[in-house]
Amino acid sequence: MTNEQLQQLTEQWSKDYFHQVFNHRVYFNRRLQTTGGRYHLSDHHIDINPKMIDEFDLDNLRGVVLHELCHYHLHLSGQDYHHRSPEFKLLLHQVGGARYAPATVSVKTRQSKKIIYQCLKCHATIIRKRHFNTSRYVCSRCGGHFKLISTS
Template sequence: MTEYELQTLVMEISKKYFGRSFDHNASFNTRLRTTGGRYLLASHNLEFNLKMANLPEFEGIIKHELTHYHLHIQKRGYQHKDLDFKRLLAQVGGSRFAPSLKREQKIWLYRCENEHNIMRKRRVQEGNYRCGLCGGGIHFVGQTGNK
């Protein structure tokens, strides 16, 4: 999706669901990681996560940011905790949270006496488990994430 297509899409959704025009700028921000989009209070512009642009939930993300936008411009409660926000979001069918791109998986890291690394998705009993390469005993090193 190009930024031109994004701008057009945001304007269409604004007209169709909010009955109001979107008169500012929508662009992709490549620095957004887990958030789907954000509304910039100072400029009234919207930024979206390019990595979520082809998800089926993307329209819901646009509606979410447009809810912030329209309420803020009308000087109504535009924050997540505000009743105006909750009501309008539900009315237009916007998403409450950004969809997660990939669930974080914890990895348990063990090491044997010959310094071989052994990674397991679940915790194992150190005493019952031997290194697959050398047969040595293992000890627990730590837990890591896959991100």
């Protein structure tokens, strides 16, 4: 999807769901990693993580855009635009915006489990996704046994 298509969709969704015009800019921003989108108070533009459409679908993109539009419309009408405000929660609920962006592949990978073992003999460390039996599995470098260092 192009920025221009995103712009058109956002303008349309603003009319359909908020009955108000969106007359600022919205862009895909690849630098967004963990968030689905961001509304900028300074110049009222919105950034959207392109993974919200690349890894998910149009419904998901709409949920994320509607979330940012809640910040946008509340801010421009002088209301409390913060996540914790009752106005924000009510508006988000009314338009059916997403409360949280779904975890992208890169976020999931980062969040996935890391189990670290260290060889007792040569002190080499290895990272595994699953636990293994330390009495059976030995170090390929020196034949030493491993001990569990940390689980995250």
